[in-house]
Amino acid sequence: MKKFGFLLSTVLLSGALVACGDDATSETKAINEDKIVVGVTAGPHEQIVEVAAKVAAKDGLEVELKVFSDYILPNTALSEEDLDANSYQHEPFLDTFNEDHGTDLVPVGKTILNPMGVYSDKYDSIDDLPDGATFGLPNDPTNGARALYILEENGFIKIKKDKRESASIYDIEENPKNLEFIELEAAQIPKQLSEVDAAAINTNFALDAGISPKEDSILLESSNSPYVNYIVVRAENKDDPTIQKFIKAYQSEEVKKFIEEEFKGSVLPSWDE
Missing domain, CATH: 3.40.190.10 (Periplasmic binding protein-like II)
Incomplete structure (x- = not known):
């Protein structure tokens, strides 16, 4: 079987966030309608989102990937608005992260099950x-x-x-x-x-x-596992049209076919379950 090595990619988070509008009155900015920045962990999540990016491009959406080598930084970067979304985690992990860090990140679309x-x-x-x-x-x-x-x-x-x-x-x-x-x-x-x-x-x-x-x-692990992975965003962006466009690209037949052919049952598409 093909070996999927973790690329030891390091994402350098910016030291400061750029303010948007008047601090006293501004709300979180809307996501760019033509581009979305998505965090993934190296390996299968990265490979799958690369395919989803090609599908999204057909619909006029550019997907920029940022690759991480641990499980904490993708959520930290998302909460600090260095990302628009991430794709790598199941809901129990997300719930624990939110509780431990006081964040409000939410799951918006099922992706895959990596059966333990x-x-x-x-x-x-x-x-x-x-x-x-x-x-x-x-x-x-x-x-x-x-x-x-x-x-x-x-x-x-x-x-x-x-x-x-x-x-x-x-x-x-x-x-x-x-x-x-x-x-x-x-x-x-x-x-x-x-x-x-x-x-x-x-x-x-x-x-x-x-x-x-x-x-x-x-x-x-069986397919009824509670550990299905999700696309995750900040709560205020859960209904953003750009996010919905990315979910549609991810949950496409092209991505499903890639997962089934590339991983041969080791990674399972979960959005039809």
Whole structure:
């Protein structure tokens, strides 16, 4: 399978924002009707928006991409108006960012699902995991909870009912196989897979390591996952005509076909779900 390496692109955010109009009376400026600046993370999100940009160009809309190598800066740049939109995150991550940073960023259009997979160098089936098997989890709260949700959905653990959306290993109330959970840096889990019996790996990091979620996983996140990705904007721009034009370009048949042919089930278009 083609290896999708993360381009270590660094986006230098401008040190100061240009004021627009009288500070006492002006509102957030409308997005340029002929151009939109979109932030993406390197890899599949970047590749897909590049295709969406070609579709948008046919409708008279120029799409400028800014590529980031982490998960925080695209939202920071959006909130500071260095971007008009971004495309890289699911709603649970966005909700946590808004709560932690006091921002008002909103999802406006579904994009893709990067199905999280469970992988093992030692076992060919999730059912082969022995009692007391070691299991690697991403150590960030959002993706750690996501991995636990996948295990619960498939009957391996049970999470306390009131903790399902923000579960940690301390919220597991039933663990029949006595899995031993080891929290690891998400980006490093592919390199540490041989040190555990199984591990949950985000699709982007799996692809970066040359691992195929569809072919190599022993358990794959289902299509009814709450972790579908979105195009995200500032709340005041959610109905902006330029944003709607970009969503239309992204959710086009051309983009859907590209995703299906390029990623072969490792990345799934989600807007028709």
